[in-house]
Amino acid sequence: MEGTVFVVGLGLIGGSIALAIKKEHPQSFVIGFDVNEEEMKLAKTLAVIDDNAFSIEEGMAQADVIILATPVMQTEKILAEMLTYRLKQSVIVTDVGSTKQRIVQHAKRLLEKGITFIGGHPMAGSHKSGITAARAHLFENAFYILTPTEEVQGSDVERLKQWLKGTKAHFVALSPKEHDRITGVISHFPHIIAASLVHQAQQHEQEDELVSRLAAGGFRDITRIASSNPEMWRDIFLHNKEELLALFDRWMMEMQKVRSFVEREESDAIYRYFLEAKQFRDGLPVRTKGAIPSFYDLYVDVPDYPGVISEITGYLAHERISITNIRIIETREEIYGVLRLSFQSDEDRQRAKECIKKHTNYETYEG
Numbered sequence: 001m002e003g004t005v006f007v008v009g010l011g012l013i014g015g016s017i018a019l020a021i022k023k024e025h026p027q028s029f030v031i032g033f034d035v036n037e038e039e040m041k042l043a044k045t046l047a048v049i050d051d052n053a054f055s056i057e058e059g060m061a062q063a064d065v066i067i068l069a070t071p072v073m074q075t076e077k078i079l080a081e082m083l084t085y086r087l088k089q090s091v092i093v094t095d096v097g098s099t100k101q102r103i104v105q106h107a108k109r110l111l112e113k114g115i116t117f118i119g120g121h122p123m124a125g126s127h128k129s130g131i132t133a134a135r136a137h138l139f140e141n142a143f144y145i146l147t148p149t150e151e152v153q154g155s156d157v158e159r160l161k162q163w164l165k166g167t168k169a170h171f172v173a174l175s176p177k178e179h180d181r182i183t184g185v186i187s188h189f190p191h192i193i194a195a196s197l198v199h200q201a202q203q204h205e206q207e208d209e210l211v212s213r214l215a216a217g218g219f220r221d222i223t224r225i226a227s228s229n230p231e232m233w234r235d236i237f238l239h240n241k242e243e244l245l246a247l248f249d250r251w252m253m254e255m256q257k258v259r260s261f262v263e264r265e266e267s268d269a270i271y272r273y274f275l276e277a278k279q280f281r282d283g284l285p286v287r288t289k290g291a292i293p294s295f296y297d298l299y300v301d302v303p304d305y306p307g308v309i310s311e312i313t314g315y316l317a318h319e320r321i322s323i324t325n326i327r328i329i330e331t332r333e334e335i336y337g338v339l340r341l342s343f344q345s346d347e348d349r350q351r352a353k354e355c356i357k358k359h360t361n362y363e364t365y366e367g
């Protein structure tokens with residue numbers, strides 16, 4: 001497609017969308033703006049955008065598509081400011097925020113002026129932020145939720161999907177309320193649990209400094225999302241307050257229930273609790289079919305001798321399998337350690353598994 005796309009907020013998500021659009025529509029002209037001038041300069045240097053705008057107002061005046069990719073409180077502010085800007089009447093405005101009810105509510109005034117606004121949320125990402133983490137393939141196979149209101153014409157929704165085709169995501173339409181209820185459960189609330197587990201460990205660390213040294217393995221994995229951008233998550237919690245308050249109440253009741261199983265040594269109930277959780281989790285769709293994808297990890301049990309890492313990376317390099325991240329997890333103090341290799345796709349991970357199996361007798365398992 002041809003036209004000018006304007007991305008406001010050139011971080012992980014804005015940058016990734018800009019890259020995906022440019023890849024699919026090389027004829028388009030992608031401009032961007034970020035309050036952080038360094039990020040904006042970097043976005044241009046890295047060719048994530050073709051050019052930068054001098055202000056949001058100036059960028060918006062030229063745009064056929066406007067993508068708001070800022071933290072949700074900022075998006076709300078920009079939506080209010082936009083009411084006074086001169087926009088093309090045919091422009092499509094969308095956002096990528098993790099919450100939808102308040103954003104769509106704010107965008108109503110744009111719709112009243114005849115400007116098309118379609119709320120959006122690509123359900124993929126990571127705990128990383130900033131333009132250097134942006135990738136064109138970030139949303140591949142993920143769900144991309146759109147929340148068009150009834151004023152929006154179906155042809156405009158199709159036009160937006162065409163613009164976003166390069167994300168290779170699966171589009172799903174939801175109401176803003178349903179969106180916020182579901183994401184509250186599967187995305188927002190888990191972030192507070194991850195952060196609270198980290199706080200708990202930090203408090204215990206003051207009594208015994210071994211805590212963080214021994215927290216290298218599973219603890220790091222289940223708390224990965226606690227390393228996310230605090231501004232972004234603060235905004236999400238303020239936006240989705242009602243859903244989250246209800247989830248806090250249910251969670252506390254749930255913890256009381258499990259606590260009493262343990263207190264009363266109800267062995268069967270504890271067993272069933274773990275078993276039912278395992279059964280439900282094992283039945284969840286795998287990442288490639290649309291749950292939030294972030295990393296494709298492969299764990300390798302390796303003997304602790306010098307050169308073992310270069311041995312493994314050598315086999316993978318020989319078969320041209322790219323690794324996006326590598327980490328040694330030092331939880332076992334005996335002769336074996338665990339190497340965690342991350343890949344860009346499940347296909348790469350499967351190829352790596354085969355490759356390691358072919359050349360070594362090290363055990364591998366998927367994360």
Ligand SMILES: NC(=O)C1=CN([C@@H]2O[C@H](COP(=O)(O)OP(=O)(O)OC[C@H]3O[C@@H](n4cnc5c(N)ncnc54)[C@H](O)[C@@H]3O)[C@@H](O)[C@H]2O)C=CC1
Binds near residue numbers: 071
């Ligand atoms: N991080 C993730 O995994 C996902 C995030 N989202 C949503 O995407 C949005 C952006 O998040 P990320 O890209 O992760 O954050 P990020 O921190 O990587 O990027 C946000 C960018 O917005 C800029 N910015 C902030 N206020 C601004 C303003 N008033 N005008 C212009 N630029 C401004 C910041 O300087 C920063 O460069 C958020 O609304 C978030 O809820 C959606 C899906 C996944």
Ligand SMILES: O=C(O)C(=O)Cc1ccc(O)cc1
Binds near residue numbers: 292
């Ligand atoms: O890092 C992760 O796994 C995430 O949870 C990424 C994420 C963050 C925010 C969203 O609205 C959607 C996805």
